Amino acid sequence: MDIPYTVEVRRDTGLTNGKIGIWLFLASEVMLFGALFASYILIRTGSPSWPRGDTILNVPLATFNTIVLISSSVTMVMAWASLMRRRFGTYRLYMGATILLGFVFLVVKYFEYSAKFEHHLFPSTNNFLAIYFTLTGLHMLHVIGGMAVNAYFWGPGAKQYQTNPQWFINRVEHSGLFWHFVDLVWIFLFPTLYLL
């Protein structure tokens, strides 16, 4: 038995199952990060003093990371667009670049974290660092999750392109939607934590 509308769209909704699924998942993610941002606002407005982000955190490194993530979003789109034009080789190249850029982000984040730890700045030090580590940590988990899925579609999962190309293209698109979301979260995190 096959589930209908995994590959072709349902006519009256104009969507595949996976497309609805990923958007619903992103809606729940918005609520997850929304709750954390709301907590940030509540804790910050309730505290007598709050450090400006750039006095503690490394703004140039974060700016670099922002550029890295935005570029990875671009390569993600290019990967999907190459598949749409049935250029599998180009797809592999762009998808590889997306994963690599995600990796660069993580490495930079690693140096940022270890610099904080060296200066004895821990989540327990104060609530600014607590929310910084929680938000960026959770975001990092999302980056790692997105990279794992992308790596699967770059490597073993890509076999599906031979048997059922349309399904594979859909799945890459959904993975891309998640990746853009992760990027978007960072675009909110960067000014909130580093600049304000």
Added chain:
Amino acid sequence: MSQPGAVAAPKPHVAHGEHHEELGFLRKYVFSTDHKVIGIQYAITALLFLLCGFSLMMLMRWQLAYPGAALPLLGSLLGEARMPGGTMLPDFYNELGAMHGTIMVFLGVVPLAVGGFGNFVVPLQIGAPDMAFPRLNMASYWFLFLGGVTMLASFFLPGGAAQSGWTSYVPLAILAPGQTWWLVGMVFLITSSLLGAINFITTIIQLRAKGLTFMRFPFFVWAQLVTAFLLLLAFPPLEAAAVMQLMDRLAGTSFFLPTGLVVSGQVSGAAGGGNPLLWQHLFWFLAHPEVYVLILPGMGIVAEIIANNTRKPLWGYRSMVYALCFLGFMSFIVWAHHMFMTGMGTTMAAFFQTTTMIISIPSVVILTALIISLWGGSMRFNTPMLFALGFLPMFGIGGLTGLPLAFNIADIPLHDTYYVIGHFHYVVAPGTIFALFAGIYYWYPKATGRKMNETLGKIHFFGSLICMNVVFMPMFIVGLAGVSRRLFDGGASYNFAAPVLHWNVVSSWGAWTLAVFQIPFIFNFFWSIWKGEKTEANPWQATTIEWAAPSPPPHGNFVSAPEAHRGPYEYSVPGAAKDFTPQFEA
């Protein structure tokens, strides 16, 4: 399954292979991706957890009825650390209380109502071959299973189970032992619910049979759709809160710890600056929609059974659907009525008491429509119908006793007393759980091909109905006398409580007798699998699409793809040959 109108897509070879291959035992019954098997797995797991949560409560009721007395026989088995000499220690009482709430809500009622009935019935009712994401469905069940194991295991780990109530209020929860595993378990349960919610919404929107427009949905499908949206949007904030509480416990952060917190005479070493109320806000932002997650599927089941057994269409189906959607929306903006005692300003309190008043309107619309549906029907009083009829006044009592709690002023004396316990247990226990029992008796023939025994069912119903009221009615009296809900001795240490203490004994005996009346159900449930009366595909002469499938439905559900030709409840149509005109018959 071929879909009319859709061009057959090239299918991967793997899928063809799976089609014919006979699956092994493990893949068929344990790690199954079939929505019916997963639904039954959910249901049985949830029923076991309901029994487990109920057992914890029966232990607590001993301590409440006879504070400090040694529990005969069982007491000595629970160990010196929990009940030395059979007398319960306060810490153990707190563990029982916290875990009773957690297990009943997150591992009992929700998995049964959403995981069990949702999984088994929804795809059948919309004429789908399975859920939209079968493997995700399997994952949701196993996340629930992991969460359940974590919760149960926490009793035996160092520090014991959580002791801070199912609400896990801070700072207590951050300082109390046992809470870490509760949080880990909750993360599993939340993940399970989220994946399930995504699956339900997608399935309902995408896999509807041809002709099944939204206004032709059975009410149960609507209830599951709204419930899934509540789970999808309300659970993530609790996940965020659980992460923050874990950080507070493990990484030493102070999200919920205020500056200058004094613990046992010592100023806490935490950095401070956090806000204990933040936890309450995040918790109730989930937990109020969660109340509707508990009740809406129940309402859906009752609506199905009432239409079927009055042999009449539901009265005001459209108004019920609109009320349901409005209810779902409103449930996101009433949460702080759980927090009137926190000293919020009058403006805030006025806002939340107003929204709370407003949300009672759609609930009343649905309940009223169900009651009017009974009018003029020629009712069949079978077991499912009895439970559905029992639901109406019980939920009514639960709902009406909630009104005083919605008002800021009236809530202050009642808050955290047994009155509140009585109120929400009327909603959930003789309310939702009765609806769930009704659903089990009603859909059992679909799942097994046999009916459950009617006589045992009636003993189960009347016994439970009486006992439920004996358990919960006295709580209103005790609560109005001002006895707090969280006292380890049930109020024995307070003079003012003395005139009402004997009601604790009544409640307790009610609870233990209630357990006795579940025995016919448990026996019936297993006995009927092999010995129940055999039935055909549509034993209740119902109109909705699940009855078009054979009983039990095979893998893939339907012999040929069903189509919906009319609304869901065309009973007693004038001029029709029989008193029901199924949706699936042309």
